[in-house]
Structure formats: C-alpha cells, structure tokens
Amino acid sequence: MKKLNRVKYLVVILMISLLSVTACSKDNEETGKATKSPKETSSSSVQPTLEPTPEPKNPNVLNLSGYEYYDNEDEKQQDFYLAALYSNKVADKDENIDFTTILGVTDDSITVDCALRSETSSEEFEGELEYSISHKIVSLDRDTLKLNKEITVDGNKYFVEDKKEVFVLSSIADKSASGIIYDNDLNMVGEYNLEGYDGVFVNSSGKQIYCVKNKALIKYDVASGETSDIKLNKTGLIDYIGGVLTTADNSDYLIVNMLHEDFQYHQTIINAQNGEIKYICSDENSFSSIDNDVFYIGQYGEMGVDSWIIAYDEKNQWKYLCKDTDFNKIILDNGDVMFTTTKDDVVIMEVYDNEQGRLIDKQEIKIPCSEIKDTGYDGEMLYRANVVDIPKYLDEDTLLVTINNIDSETRYFIWNLDDNKEQGNAKVEKYKTGTCPSKVITASDITLYTPGELSEELKPLKERADKMEEEYGVEVYIGEECGNYSGGYSSAPYLGYENVEDALDKLEYALAKYPKGFFAQFNDSYTKGLHVYLAGELRGVEDDVLDLAGGFKASENYKIVLYINCDFVDMIESTFHHELCHAIDEKICNADIERDNPLLSDEIWDKFNPKEGMYTFTYDEYGFDGNHKYVYDLEMYDSLSDVYFIDSYAMTYPTEDRARLFEAIMGEAYTYMEFEKTPNLQEKIEYFSECMRQTFDTTGWEDVHWERFNRK
Numbered sequence: 001m002k003k004l005n006r007v008k009y010l011v012v013i014l015m016i017s018l019l020s021v022t023a024c025s026k027d028n029e030e031t032g033k034a035t036k037s038p039k040e041t042s043s044s045s046v047q048p049t050l051e052p053t054p055e056p057k058n059p060n061v062l063n064l065s066g067y068e069y070y071d072n073e074d075e076k077q078q079d080f081y082l083a084a085l086y087s088n089k090v091a092d093k094d095e096n097i098d099f100t101t102i103l104g105v106t107d108d109s110i111t112v113d114c115a116l117r118s119e120t121s122s123e124e125f126e127g128e129l130e131y132s133i134s135h136k137i138v139s140l141d142r143d144t145l146k147l148n149k150e151i152t153v154d155g156n157k158y159f160v161e162d163k164k165e166v167f168v169l170s171s172i173a174d175k176s177a178s179g180i181i182y183d184n185d186l187n188m189v190g191e192y193n194l195e196g197y198d199g200v201f202v203n204s205s206g207k208q209i210y211c212v213k214n215k216a217l218i219k220y221d222v223a224s225g226e227t228s229d230i231k232l233n234k235t236g237l238i239d240y241i242g243g244v245l246t247t248a249d250n251s252d253y254l255i256v257n258m259l260h261e262d263f264q265y266h267q268t269i270i271n272a273q274n275g276e277i278k279y280i281c282s283d284e285n286s287f288s289s290i291d292n293d294v295f296y297i298g299q300y301g302e303m304g305v306d307s308w309i310i311a312y313d314e315k316n317q318w319k320y321l322c323k324d325t326d327f328n329k330i331i332l333d334n335g336d337v338m339f340t341t342t343k344d345d346v347v348i349m350e351v352y353d354n355e356q357g358r359l360i361d362k363q364e365i366k367i368p369c370s371e372i373k374d375t376g377y378d379g380e381m382l383y384r385a386n387v388v389d390i391p392k393y394l395d396e397d398t399l400l401v402t403i404n405n406i407d408s409e410t411r412y413f414i415w416n417l418d419d420n421k422e423q424g425n426a427k428v429e430k431y432k433t434g435t436c437p438s439k440v441i442t443a444s445d446i447t448l449y450t451p452g453e454l455s456e457e458l459k460p461l462k463e464r465a466d467k468m469e470e471e472y473g474v475e476v477y478i479g480e481e482c483g484n485y486s487g488g489y490s491s492a493p494y495l496g497y498e499n500v501e502d503a504l505d506k507l508e509y510a511l512a513k514y515p516k517g518f519f520a521q522f523n524d525s526y527t528k529g530l531h532v533y534l535a536g537e538l539r540g541v542e543d544d545v546l547d548l549a550g551g552f553k554a555s556e557n558y559k560i561v562l563y564i565n566c567d568f569v570d571m572i573e574s575t576f577h578h579e580l581c582h583a584i585d586e587k588i589c590n591a592d593i594e595r596d597n598p599l600l601s602d603e604i605w606d607k608f609n610p611k612e613g614m615y616t617f618t619y620d621e622y623g624f625d626g627n628h629k630y631v632y633d634l635e636m637y638d639s640l641s642d643v644y645f646i647d648s649y650a651m652t653y654p655t656e657d658r659a660r661l662f663e664a665i666m667g668e669a670y671t672y673m674e675f676e677k678t679p680n681l682q683e684k685i686e687y688f689s690e691c692m693r694q695t696f697d698t699t700g701w702e703d704v705h706w707e708r709f710n711r712k
Contacts, residue, residue, distance in 0.1 A: 098115040098116065098117040098133065099115050099410070100112060100113065100114050100115070100410065101113040101115075101160070101162065101389055102389070102392050102400065102402070103137070103160075103162050103167050103184060104162075104165075104167070104184030104392075105142075105184075105392050105393075105394055105400070106142075106184055106185070107142075108141070108142060108185070109139045109140060109141060109142055109148060109184060109185050110139075110140045110142050111137065111138070111139050111140075111167075111184040111185070111186070112137070112138055112140070113135055113136075113137045113160050113167075114135065114136045114137070114138070115133055115134075115135050115155065115160075116133070116134050116135070116136065116155075117131055117132070117133055118131070118132050118133075118134070119131055120132070132155065132156055133155025133156060134152060134153065134154060134155050135152070135153040135155050135158075135160055136150060136151075136152055136153075137150070137151050137152075137153060137160070137167075137182075137186065138150045138186075139184065139185050139186040148185065148186070149185065149186040150186070151182075151186055153169055156172070157171065157172055157173065158170060158171060158172060158179070158180075159172060161202070162390075163181075163202055163203070163204050163206060164204040164292060164293065164333060165183070165184070165204050165205050165206065166181050166182060166183050166184070166189055166202070166204075166205065166206035167181075167182055167184070168180070168181050168182075168202050168206070169181075169182070174193075174195060175528075175558060176200050177193070177194045177195050177196075177197060177198075177200050177211075178191075178192060178193040178194065178195065179191065179192060179200075179202070181202060181206040181222065183206070189206045189207075189222065190206070190222035190223065192209055192220060192222060192225075194209070194211055194220060196213065197211040197212065197213050197218060198211060198212040198213065198240070198556075198557040199211055199212040199238075199240040199241045199557070201241040201243070201244055201254075202244075203244040203246055203252055204244065204246050204292075204293055205246060205250075206222060207221070207222055207223065208220070208221060208222065208244075208252060208272075209222060210230075210241055210244060210252070210254055210272065211241070212238050212239075212240065212241065212557075214451040214481065214484075215237040215238050215239070215259075215450070215451060215484065215485075216229060216230075216237075216238060216450070216451060217229070217230035217232070217238050217241075217254070217256070217270070217272075217275075218230065219272060230270070230272060230275050231275045232270065232275045232277065233274075233275050233276050233277060234260075234261075234277050235260075235261055235448055235450060236258045236259055236260050236261070236268070236277075236448075236450070237258065237259040237448070237450055237484070237485055238256050238257075238258055238259075239256070239257040239258065239259060239265055240256065240257050240557075241254055241255070241256050242255045242256060242257060242267065242289060242290065243255045243289060243290030243291070244272075244290065245290045245293050245294070245295055246293050247293075251271070251272070251273055252272040252273070253269055253270065253271055253272060253278065253290075253295070254269070254270045254272050255267060255268070255269055255270075255288060255289060255290045255295070256268050256270060258270075259448070259485055260280070260441045260448075261441055261443035261444060261448045262441050262442055262443060262444055263444050263446070263448065263485065263490070263541045263542075264283070266280050266281055266283060266439060266441075267280075267281040267283075267287060267288045267289070268280050268281070269288070269295070278438075279438045280438045280439040280441065281297065281438075281439065282436070282439045283439075285299060285300045286298060286299045286300065286436065291331040292331045292332065292333055292335070292390065293335075294310060294311065294312070294331045294335050294354070295310075295311045296308055296309060296310040296311065296329075296331070297309040297436060299436075301325065303325045304325045305325065306321065306322055306325050307319055307320060307321045307322065308320045308322075308329055308337075309431050309436060310331070310337055310354055311431075312335050312354045312355045313355075316354070316355050316356070316357070317430075317431040318352075318354060318357035318428055318429065318430065318431055319428070319429045319430075319431045320337065320339075320352070320426040320427070320428055321426060321427040321428075321429070322339065322425055322426050323425050323426070323427070324341065324425055326341045327339040327340065327341045327348075327350075327425055327426075328340050328341060328386075328387075330387065330390055330391070331354075331390075332351075332390065332391060332393065332399075333390065333392065333393060334393055335354050335355065336351055336352060336353060336354050336360070337351070337352045337354045338350065338351050338352075338387075338391065339352075339424070339425060339426060340386070340387045341425075342384060342385055342386055344384060345366060345367050345368070345369040345384045345385055345405070346364050346365065346366050346367070346385075347364070347365045347367055347385050347386065347387065347403055348362070348363075348364050348425075349362065349363050349364075349365070349387065349401065349415075350362040350424040350425055350426070351399070351417060352424070352426065352428065357428045357429075357430060358428065359420065359421070359422070359423070359424040359426075359428075360417050360419060360420065361415075361417040361418055361419065361420040362420055362422060362424050363415060365403070365413065367384075367385035367403060367405050367411065368405070368409075369384045369385055369405045369406050369407060370405075370406060370407050384405060384406045385403055385404065385405040385406070386403065386404060387401060387402065387403055388402050388403065388404050388410075389402050391415075394414070397416060397417045397418070398414065398415070398416050398417070399413075399414075399415045399417065400412060400413070400414060400415075401413040401415055444541070446490050446539050446541055447490060447492070447539075448485060448490060449483030449484060449485070449490060449491060449492050449493060450483050450484070451480065451481055451482070451483050451484055452480035452481070452483055452493070453480060454478070454479050454480055454481060455479060455480060455495075457497050458478060458479040458480075458495075458497065458500055461478060461479075461497065461500050461501060461504060462478060462479075464504060465477075465478055465504065468504070468507070468508055468511065472511045472514075472519050473517070473518075473519040473520035473522075473523075473529070473530070474511065474519045474529075474530045474531070474532055475529060475530070475531045475532070476504070476507065476531075476532050476534065477531065477532065477533045477534065478494070478500050478503075478504070478534050479493055479494065479495055479500060480493045480495075481493075481533075482494060482533045482534060482535035482536070482563075484533065484535070484563075485541070486552075486554045486556060486561060486563065487545070487552045487553070487554035487563070488540060488541055488542035488545040488552075489538045489539060489540055489541065489545060489549055489552055489563065490538070490539045490541055491533065491535045491536070491537075491538055491563055492535060492536035492537040492538075492539075493535065493536055494534055494535055494536040494566040494567070495536070499566065499569075500534065500566075502569065503534045503564075503566045503569070503572055504534070506569075506572040506573045506576075507532065507534065507564075507572065507573070507576060509573060510572075510573045510576045510577060510666075510667075513666060513705045514704075514705070515698075515700055515701050515704055516700055517697075517699075517700065518696070521587075521696055521697060522560055522583060522587060524587075524590075526558070526587075526590040527555075527558055527559065527560050527586075527587075527590075528557070528558040528559050529559060529560070530559075530560050530562070530580075530583060531559050531560065531561045531562070532561075532562045532564065532576070533561060533562065533563045533564065534564055534566050534572075535563050535564060535565060535566065536565065536566060536567055537565065537567055538550075538551070538552065538563060538565045544618060544619055544620065545619065546619055548565075549563075549565060550564075550565050550568050550571055550575050550578075551563055551564045551565055551575040551576070551578065551579045552579065553579045553580075553582035553583055553586075555586075560583045560586065562576065562579040562580060562583065563579070564576055564579070570669075571669065573667050573668060573669075574663050574666075574667035574668070574669045574670075575663075577662055577663045577666035577667050578659045578660065578662065578663035578667075579659070580662075581658055581659040581662035581663065582655060582659055584662075584692060585600070585655055585658060585659075587695055587696075588600045588691050588692070588695045591694075591695045599690075599691045599694055599695070600688075600691050602654050605654045605657070605658070605684075606654070608644070608680070608683055608684050608687065609644055610630060610644055610680075614627065614630075614644075614645075614651055615651055615652060615653055615654060615657070616651060616652050617652070617653060618652065619652055621652075622648035622649055622651060622652060623645070623648050623650075623651025623652065624648060627651070629642050630642060630643060630644045630645055631643070631644075631645050631646075631647055631648055631650075631651070632645065632646050632647065632673065632678070632681075633646065633647040633648070634647075634648070640674065640677040640678045641677075641678070641679055641680070642680075643678045643680060643681060644680045644681070644684075645657060645660070646660040646661055646663075646664050646670070646673075646681075647660060657684075658684070658688055661681060661684055661685055661688075662685070662688070662706060665685060665705075665706050665708075665709060666705055666706055675709040676709055679711075682709060682710065682711055685706065685707075685709065685710065686707075686710045686711065689704075689706060689707050689710060692706075
C-alpha cells in the first residue's frame, strides 16, 4: 500500500462517531453489525492495565471493520449525518439540507461543506415557492470534534469548487472570473478578480491560476497578483482550459481545447512553464482529460468508452479495459482508480492501485431504495443508487464513500481496503508509451492568424480606441489584436497607421448614430458586452460560410463580437450596422426566453413577406427563382409597393433580411433608396423597431435614427 501521510486510524473511529451523531445508538447484540475494532483485537495479547478505562470522547462511537452503512430510524433527518458534525441543528426551521460534501481530511482537521436550501413564498407567483442556497463550511479538529472555524457563504453569489488541497468560492455573477481561495483549515489563501479573462482555472494548490485572454494562455500568481503570458512553441488559439495537472516538482501541465493550423480543435497538453506542446489527442476514437492531477485518455468502443489509459507517472501508465461499459471511472486523490456501477439497488465498487496496475479490493453494497411508484412508468429505473463526489482516503487503506439513492438520501461508508486478489471488471495492461501517439497536424492552405502585441506604430491609435470604449461602451480591437479565428472565418490583422485611423473614423461616425447608453445594454445576464474587431481579410474556412466576408457576428465566451473586413474600406460603416443588427437580434431572442409570448421568430417574421418559402437558408444560393419583382436592387418591380427585400442576399435567412434592412436605413451606402414609398419595408422596420423598444431600456430615446422612415 502507498502511504498517504494522512490521518491515523483513530480518525476512522472519530469519523464513524461523527457519522452517527443523528443516528440511534445500539449495542452489538441489537444491531448484529458492530464488531471489535482493530485496536481491541490487537490488544488481546497485551497484559491488562490496572488503570481505569477512560470514557470515550463520544459515547456514540460504533466499532466497525470492513464497510458498513448507518441506518437512521428518524426518517425526517434523511441520513444527512455530516450536516450535524458540529451542531445537532445546522439548518433553521425554514431551511433544508440540500447536500453535504467533504472538502478535505488532513492530519489536523476535517472540512465539510453543508449546502442549505431555504424556501419562501414567491412574491410574484401566488402559491409557488422560491428557493435560495447558502453554504455553511466548517473546519473541525479531528481529535476533539471541536469547531475550529466556520464560514457562511451566499449560494446565490458563489458556488464551491473543491481543488484537492484548497477550495474556491467562485463568483456566479462574474462567471468564475473572480473568487476567494481557502485551505482546508478555512484560512484564506488569496483572492482574485480576473474580469476580462475567460476560462479561469485554479490549480490544485491554489497558488497559480490559468486563464485565457484573446485566445492566448495567461498565468496569474496568487501571492504576487502578477500575470504573465505563456508563449506557445507552435501556432494555435486556445478555446478553453479543461484541467491542470501539478506534478511532484510543482510543475503545472494544462489540458486545453486548442485550434491548430488545420483549423480543427484538438485536446492538447501544454507545459505551463515553457509553453511546450507535449501531446495532441487524436479526435477519431479517443479523448483526453485531467482529474485529480492525473492525466488519462478515454477510448471509444462500439457501445461507448470501453477502455481508459491512466497515467500514475511517466513510467507507470495502465490501460483498463472494462468488460461492462456501464462502469464509471473515478480518479481518487492519491492517483488510484475506482470503477463504480449500479445494478438495481446494488452499488458495485472496485479500487485499483494505479501505480502497480492491480486490483486492491471490490465490494457490492445493497442500498435501501423506494420502489417506483409512478404507475405510468413502463421502463427500468437506471442508477437507483450511485457514488457521488470523489471518495476521500482517511488513511492509506481506508476510504470514505458517499452514496445517494433515488430517495435523495445520503449514506456514508467507511471502507477498509484489504487487498482482495479476486479478478475485477477491468482487464489491466501495462501501457507502452507511443501506443497512442500525439496527432500530427497538417496545416491548411489558409493562414491561421493569432492575436499579437500591438506595434509601436499603432499604440497611439489604441489610446483613441480606448477613449471610444469609454464614451460608447464598445470595446474596439485594432491592428495585430485582430489576428484570430472565429465564426468559421480566419481573421487577418489590418495594418498601417493611416488605414487604421480611417477605419476608426468610420466606426466612430457609425457609433454616434445610436442613443446614449445603447451599447452598454449588451452587457447583461446573457452576454458580456459588445466587442468590435477592425480586421483585415476574413477568409471562410467552414462549410456554409462565405469564401470572403465583409463582416460577421459571433459569440465567444459570453461576448458578442463583430468582425469588420476593413479591406472593403468604403463599407466599414454599413457593415458595422449590418453586424450590429445580428447582435440586436440575439438580445431580443434572449429577452424572449423570459417572455410568455416571444416577440421575434422566423414564423412571425415570415408573415411580413408576400408568400411562404422566400428564404433559401443557405449562403450558397440567393433568392431569385421568379421572385425578382420583390427585390429593390434588381429594379424589376412594377411598383415600389411590391418591394419586400433590399437585395437577393436578404433572401438567404430572416436574420440577413433584417440586417440588410437595418444596414440600409442606418448607413450611407443606400441613400438613393426611397423608403417612404416602400410600405412593406416600412412595415418590417416598424415591427423590428417595436421589438427593440420592448427589449431595450429606452430612457432618453427620442427620434432614433432607424425609426426616421416609420409611418406615424
């Protein structure tokens, strides 16, 4: 067995004591379960002492060996034993215990998160309840059970993330971009606010934080508060961070979803110290990830994942071939591997030594579960009980396992692993390095640009872009910042001082046409603001996008981003209005989620057309086929009262129809149009204007630019 340097066996007895705080105490003859403790057994050969036997610290200690579960005859308590670790009544009368999680067990303390759910009558909906969550996180002295420290956390503001050596209170409002780090004794390790960064990921020690900004990797040192770039040794863009592996020498390795030069995303292992790419996962029949500082590869079979390659260290890597694909994998905090599954109400657990690749022990536990009472149910209920959270080692061969059943009851098991040599579900083979080689990337003939540091020439213009952001509430990117890949397009940087200055002039002219505070409203519960990239060439890479775009709108990490192809210099302003309309569309549709009746949909919009089926729903085909008389730009109409579309491009999608119309009204490229003589176009823009007014805060709006052709 591998020594974990954790608590001594006494902690097992103490934990059992804790687990039985709310349970009824029974003697051995009544229960038929309790046996002599290891200490009692081992002391049988020792001469008895004349000293009086001390009273136990807790009179409810149950002496057990192997595994046991603890029945609670008080049905109202629902077996939430750990919720009563430091008090017989954690929850007030208006609060229910939702769940408990053991965050850490050390030589000195036990740390538990008790999540409490309170119920109050809804002020908005009569007869309905509103729920709120709070957390009471406690640190207990492992010997005396004395409460060392307690913190109360508003569960509507933070959620709790267990990071092995620490835990993190991650801000919900900031989408985890800010948080507070605690060790398992509830001492604050540090706090951070990385607003503007994406994919914030704290490592297992809480000392380093990794995040993404402009699709590049950033490292944040918690102690110093300093950030630094991680320069990759290959060209690529980071989508998100999937995990951090910290080795024995405190080196960190990141697993990220990364766009490579083949314009495909691949799971990639990166050395966080030097940016070296160590491994690129093949996407055809496998995937990679990191759990509990352990790297693994899942391989797909005919019925799902049937084998796992799990590394204990560089020399010891094992392939576990599961005979039954219903088995779930859990990597324990010392690197061991547990496989679990449920057959009816029997939980099957197997633990493997991942250093030596051998079965340690296996157990089958029958969990009391209610029968299915829904007479309309004609199938078999799967997973009537299951292991939740990651089991914690109490010492080198004792696991604390948490199991829930379909009745939302939680039971805790003390499992003494005893080197069972019996064959388990998994066939274990030594894995040879190179059997699953790193994927070779074949670069596309289209250049993959990456965001770069702004040149000295353009830095004065960046100051101007920043001032525009302060005035209008739109973040503006220029020059080398615009090298990127998004929305199916490769974005080239737009360079040259005079070029960028002219583009900023045209953008500011467009921004000034909107009411004060208009753009700030794109920072809401759904999105994190509006971001404009004054880019160069936009080359299409994916299917069903344009080969060369004048602009496009995309969503990236809750941000709305508008890319403008400034090579088409005369169209910069019109393109901005067009792409902004797509962003307005998204804001209206997000608001519709909370409305009983949506304001905007393809079905509603289609009613403003002369007949059904006017859109091609592809960029490969524009809308002609006998519909020429409905298009303004073709000038084949009998009368302007027949016009329903600006041009044939507006007949690709309903969203493009609205964007073309909005662009024509807001920009300078369509001043020749006689909107006051086109009643069908007026009807469309009037309806869209009303959708905007029902969605935006219109305070201060008077004669807005897009309503100037509306009929009074």
